[in-house]
Amino acid sequence: MVTARQRAREVTERAILEEARRQLAEYGAAALSLRAVARAVGLVSSAIYRYVSSREELLTRLIVEAYDALGEQAEAAHAAAMAAGASPRGRWRAVWRAVRTWALAHPAEYSLIYGSPVPGYAAPVETVAPATRVGWLLVVIIGEHGRAIPGPGAPPVIAPTAVPGLDAAIAPAAIAVWTQLIGTVSFELFGQYDNVVTDRASYLDYVAEAAADFVGLPVEDGGPA
Amino acid sequence: MVTARQRAREVTERAILEEARRQLAEYGAAALSLRAVARAVGLVSSAIYRYVSSREELLTRLIVEAYDALGEQAEAAHAAAMAAGASPRGRWRAVWRAVRTWALAHPAEYSLIYGSPVPGYAAPVETVAPATRVGWLLVVIIGEHGRAIPGPGAPPVIAPTAVPGLDAAIAPAAIAVWTQLIGTVSFELFGQYDNVVTDRASYLDYVAEAAADFVGLPVEDGGPA
DNA sequence: AAAAAGCAAGAGCAGTGCTCTCCGAATTTG
DNA sequence: CAAATTCGGAGAGCACTGCTCTTGCTTTTT
Numbered sequence: 001m002v003t004a005r006q007r008a009r010e011v012t013e014r015a016i017l018e019e020a021r022r023q024l025a026e027y028g029a030a031a032l033s034l035r036a037v038a039r040a041v042g043l044v045s046s047a048i049y050r051y052v053s054s055r056e057e058l059l060t061r062l063i064v065e066a067y068d069a070l071g072e073q074a075e076a077a078h079a080a081a082m083a084a085g086a087s088p089r090g091r092w093r094a095v096w097r098a099v100r101t102w103a104l105a106h107p108a109e110y111s112l113i114y115g116s117p118v119p120g121y122a123a124p125v126e127t128v129a130p131a132t133r134v135g136w137l138l139v140v141i142i143g144e145h146g147r148a149i150p151g152p153g154a155p156p157v158i159a160p161t162a163v164p165g166l167d168a169a170i171a172p173a174a175i176a177v178w179t180q181l182i183g184t185v186s187f188e189l190f191g192q193y194d195n196v197v198t199d200r201a202s203y204l205d206y207v208a209e210a211a212a213d214f215v216g217l218p219v220e221d222g223g224p225a
Numbered sequence: 226m227v228t229a230r231q232r233a234r235e236v237t238e239r240a241i242l243e244e245a246r247r248q249l250a251e252y253g254a255a256a257l258s259l260r261a262v263a264r265a266v267g268l269v270s271s272a273i274y275r276y277v278s279s280r281e282e283l284l285t286r287l288i289v290e291a292y293d294a295l296g297e298q299a300e301a302a303h304a305a306a307m308a309a310g311a312s313p314r315g316r317w318r319a320v321w322r323a324v325r326t327w328a329l330a331h332p333a334e335y336s337l338i339y340g341s342p343v344p345g346y347a348a349p350v351e352t353v354a355p356a357t358r359v360g361w362l363l364v365v366i367i368g369e370h371g372r373a374i375p376g377p378g379a380p381p382v383i384a385p386t387a388v389p390g391l392d393a394a395i396a397p398a399a400i401a402v403w404t405q406l407i408g409t410v411s412f413e414l415f416g417q418y419d420n421v422v423t424d425r426a427s428y429l430d431y432v433a434e435a436a437a438d439f440v441g442l443p444v445e446d447g448g449p450a
Numbered sequence: 451a452a453a454a455a456g457c458a459a460g461a462g463c464a465g466t467g468c469t470c471t472c473c474g475a476a477t478t479t480g
Numbered sequence: 481c482a483a484a485t486t487c488g489g490a491g492a493g494c495a496c497t498g499c500t501c502t503t504g505c506t507t508t509t510t
Contacts, residue, residue: 005507005508008457009457029341033497033498036496043458045497045498046458046499046500046501047457047458049500050456054498054499055498055499111341112341114341116341117416128419152438155431156427156428158422159422159423172432173435175428176409179432180401180404180405182412183404183408183412186411187404190341190342191348192356192404194348196400197400198382199381199382203381203397207397207404210377210439213377228477229477230475230486230487258466258467259467260467269491270491271468271469271489271491271492275489276488280466280467280468452509453508453510454507455508456505456506457505457507458505459503460501463498463500464498466498467495468493468496470492472490472492474487474488474490475487475488476486476487476488477485479482479483479484480481480482480484
């Protein structure tokens with residue numbers, strides 16, 4: 001039996017999350033205030049604690065949402081490229097660009113997940129699964145079309161469960177290019193490339209290409225599109 | 226004429242910065258409170274505004290300090306390797322390790338400079354010079370011993386003033402490896418490598434080696450030391 | 451119909467950044 | 481040397497934050 005109370009609860013809960021997302025996007029994570037959210041949804045400040053146990057819990061929910069939104073965007077771009085019959089490199093490029101595009105469109109959300117963690121904040125368990133989606137996409141492409149190329153000697157120890165089904169010889173390389181992708185987008189977003197890199201879009205393409213070489217994706221005929 | 230007032234002012238100013246550094250390291254940037262700093266140095270809360278105009282200004286000073294400390298550590302490591310007659314790769318490795326070591330020893334300071342910027346916070350002019358020190362070190366080594374290796378096609382446009390005296394063909398590669406260094410250290414520090422990379426020290430060595438290959442540093446006989 | 455659970459409201463605590471006014475002491479000016 | 485000025489410290493106050501606790505009222509369950 002769905003009671004009127006349960007329905008009302010879901011409505012308010014959704015309203016709270018929606019408003020929180022709005023304020024996060026507009027003012028950033030540091031300025032996100034439970035009182036302000038409560039006010040905006042028509043609640044008195046103390047009543048919001050019936051729906052969210054603390055500010056940190058709210059942030060955790062937003063983190064999960066952000067990871068999922070980014071992962072979904074990247075996966076959608078990958079699927080679209082696949083459907084269009086794109087080459088491995090074409091799909092690779094599509095994923096890289098999708099991550100950058102999403103980050104530029106949602107800077108506060110991106111900063112929330114890839115910026116400095118709040119001190120004393122340990123990422124809860126529910127954040128780890130969505131956090132791996134983008135990395136997994138890269139791993140999938142590498143696993144299908146990459147090959148270990150002669151690189152630096154013995155690869156360091158990687159937790160085997162992290163990338164099952166992937167040739168252990170390219171696992172470190174996969175993690176390195178994943179780092180490069182997020183690092184490059186972060187540097188652009190966080191202003192580190194100001195007065196350094198002018199054309200950021202084509203710079204990302206350049207880095208994506210170099211990364212594709214590094215993990216041994218087959219070379220294309222025409223070069224970047 | 227050095228008056229007693231001036232001397233007293235400098236003493237309090239130094240005390241404020243020192244205490245702020247302490248609190249930053251202990252509680253993180255988000256928890257840094259002007260009132261708490263004032264209390265600790267024996268000032269009433271309003272009096273601290275005679276020395277620092279705002280919380281943001283204090284943070285800016287700490288940012289500059291952090292950039293300088295990191296840059297100095299990296300440069301010292303480089304100089305020491307140089308004095309010990311290390312190869313280009315040996316010096317390269319020394320710089321990479323120094324950055325990681327400093328970051329692990331000063332996580333709050335590192336997060337302050339490479340984490341997500343405070344919303345609405347535009348890095349002031351005085352932060353850009355110290356921010357480039359680590360990048361410059363890499364550029365120096367690359368400029369002396371690197372060579373453009375056959376990579377992805379046309380390099381993207383880079384502001385020429387950013388890396389003067391460097392072959393334009395490797396400038397993008399230099400920026401990419403700088404991004405990789407900071408990105409790798411950041412990922413480790415921010416918990417992105419939890420359950421993924423087990424031996425982070427040797428993983429960094431691996432990435433450093435791959436980066437050295439990428440910018441064409443001459444290969445060594447013995448491999449990583 | 452009675453009991454239990456759920457939710458909103460209000461007051462309150464301890465903390466924050468920042469401003470303004472006041473006052474005494476140090477410094478510069480005449 | 482005395483007067484004028486500057487400067488630092490103190491206190492009160494404003495508007496805000498996260499969070500807790502108690503008090504009522506309404507919905508749901510027994």
